[in-house]
Amino acid sequence: MSRVSSFLASEAIERAGVSLDAVRDALPSVESDTVFVRQAGMIMRRTWATGVLAVTTPWGVFAHPRVMWWWQSGSNDRNLAELVIHELVHVEQLNNVGLVKHATKYLSDYLRARRAGLTHQQAYLGLDAEIEARQIARRVVASV
Numbered sequence: 499m500s501r502v503s504s505f506l507a508s509e510a511i512e513r514a515g516v517s518l519d520a521v522r523d524a525l526p527s528v529e530s531d532t533v534f535v536r537q538a539g540m541i542m543r544r545t546w547a548t549g550v551l552a553v554t555t556p557w558g559v560f561a562h563p564r565v566m567w568w569w570q571s572g573s574n575d576r577n578l579a580e581l582v583i584h585e586l587v588h589v590e591q592l593n594n595v596g597l598v599k600h601a602t603k604y605l606s607d608y609l610r611a612r613r614a615g616l617t618h619q620q621a622y623l624g625l626d627a628e629i630e631a632r633q634i635a636r637r638v639v640a641s642v
């Protein structure tokens with residue numbers, strides 16, 4: 499079997515039984531059938547903290563090989579859909595405020611939390627952008 503190196507966000511969402519309309523309602527500026535999830539290369543992944551499964555950039559969503567395996571094997575459809583929708587929330591956030599503003603707030607919130615003594619994991623989980631992404635993804639997936 500050949501290895502899959504990309505898939506469309508909408509394919510993973512629909513395969514888990516989540517309606518694309520529900521995603522559209524939650525994320526009006528995102529067209530999930532135009533967003534590719536691609537396997538992140540080794541050099542990119544070297545910059546990721548341990549445990550990171552995917553990163554959203556203005557050029558698309560990049561995922562850990564484990565996520566590509568979820569897609570290929572169909573072994574974890576619900577978690578895959580939740581992860582993909584989480585990343586689409588970040589696409590929406592980028593669309594709404596623009597890359598520079600989004601990245602500046604993300605980074606300054608993170609650094610403020612680290613200076614206040616939080617661990618990397620605590621600081622990351624506490625970011626407004628991450629809280630919103632988790633809440634929306636959980637809500638949309640729970641609706642099926």
Ligand SMILES: [Zn+2]
Pocket residue numbers: 584588627628631
């Ligand atoms: Zn996130």
